Amino acid sequence: MKKHNFSAGPSILPKEVMLKASEAVMDLDGIGLSLIEISHRSKEFVAIMEKARSLALELMGLEGKGYQAIFLQGGASMQFMMTAFNLLEKKAGYVNTGTWSQKAIKEARLFGEVVEVASSQEDNFDHIPKRYKVPGDLDYLHLTSNNTIYGTQMKEFPETDVPLVCDMSSDIFSRQLDFSKFDLIYAGAQKNMGPAGTTLVVVKEDILGKVSRKIPSMLDYGVHIKQDSMFNTPPVFAIYVSMLTMQWLKDLGGIPAIEEINERKANLIYSEIELNPVFAGFAAKEDRSLMNATFNITDDGLKDMFDEMCKEAGVSGIKGHRSVGGYRASMYNALPIESVGVLVDIMSELEKKG
């Protein structure tokens, strides 16, 4: 049975990418060796790494603008700590939009003063805080552009002279943004970019080297940049599949093309949530995420029927996170609009039955 994979991450990747990755595990481009048994210093893998790095900058329109793209390990959780280790000298500001922001704040507190510039915690993070003031004396302001758990997404970003650091793990490469407004962007691969196991860090070089503490080599962005993202053995498979996925996106027309598709997918499900009395959206309308639609069933008596209908149709991964409950349909770049159609049909049918 065909599955419709709404998993919040690790999540769906393009079928053609998975096919090529599967082949490369047996034989990489006909060289007679597997992708996973060659040296990372081989010309084949060096070319893969360089292509991944340049595709990331190209997709974001950041080529020749003083940025470097590196592929690290440890996920966004490692970046919560690394950003502070590398950038926090005295005081940093954080906008608290949910669980991941909170984790970033917790790690940063080990390195300096942390100011919560704004927060929507009182409302269980059902919206994005707006119209807050950014103090001018911050080393940086940290933002989380999309909140998978709550289904909220920043549509606008603060105008400030303070360097902007942004966790884009769950909406990187999904919509057009002026990425040059940010000084450091990080994103775990396992939503829009590739499989779990690598994290993209895009950093404006001139913000580095300003803290006085000594930084262990593996945690020092400067060390990784200097070594062309090969300070030590990189996570070969995850970077290869990320490269393929970025190439797939480029061939599709890049971020402008996928943004249009993502908007159509989101419109489809949010229209249903609005019109169908059996369902109620969780996130504030103006902050709804293009990536993760969160919603509840208004009549608990219909829950089992809905779950059964989803299961029968091959819809998987829509259980909501425990801190919000209900449902969450994650619609990352690689999810076909047909899958959203299948889910919306079930929702509509449930209304008739209910």
Added chain:
Amino acid sequence: MKKHNFSAGPSILPKEVMLKASEAVMDLDGIGLSLIEISHRSKEFVAIMEKARSLALELMGLEGKGYQAIFLQGGASMQFMMTAFNLLEKKAGYVNTGTWSQKAIKEARLFGEVVEVASSQEDNFDHIPKRYKVPGDLDYLHLTSNNTIYGTQMKEFPETDVPLVCDMSSDIFSRQLDFSKFDLIYAGAQKNMGPAGTTLVVVKEDILGKVSRKIPSMLDYGVHIKQDSMFNTPPVFAIYVSMLTMQWLKDLGGIPAIEEINERKANLIYSEIELNPVFAGFAAKEDRSLMNATFNITDDGLKDMFDEMCKEAGVSGIKGHRSVGGYRASMYNALPIESVGVLVDIMSELEKKG
């Protein structure tokens, strides 16, 4: 053409493991979804993680002895720093047996006093230091059991009450040892355990929690243990393939069985190096590694011919590391003895031609 893959790492894995990994990228065990598109909290992946953790302890004979196995990211290079972050309060001892020991020493110095208990640096690390005294006041003694670059391997380990930390990246699961003599063992996967992208850490729980500094969550062994190695999204593919490789080893008869095969492979090449005047081994005889045989050509005029013969026979990855020069044949667990035979035949033929 069949390749004989002597790569120093990432390196050869069992053919059946690569086949199964390739299939899982398309469809994991017939569930209709790819290994790399399912949630790491799914019952399928949780089972994979738990199997990997228990296989690691089982192969090492460490079940029920107070040890935990966790799979982290960042390679051994991350462990150079994490071991010190978690264990170094005042003073640690290091045995310096080469490049990787030196890197470990460099990172540890950020956290406390580091004593080089013994070193073979003066002889370009062509042997393992012996008969050194281990001071009793060390927080731990750090060893590197096998040195890929120089082709040396520790055959004996110091008897001491000081906790032993050992980097076994390049010879884990390759020979019988009393692993319970060690308090912390770490190993990047990409030699004997799996593809690049994950690192096994086996730690005796009672050595943790003794340093006074605050440890960032991602660098804290205790945090990862408490979360069953799932504090954040783990590197799914690398752990899955490691699990398959450990299962392959178990089915083969475990470490005793592979040790016998590894000894036969090593005997084959070292006999040839000893008997063939065209070649000279680099490492001291008593310290020669079962994993990496390092050697030079005594007559430079034969170098091009040897390289050409290797290329024609599909022998790949035997170029020596730049700090030693010459050749290095890495014979990790998955390398068939037939491949060593092919190389030895070329060496022998070269002697006749030379």
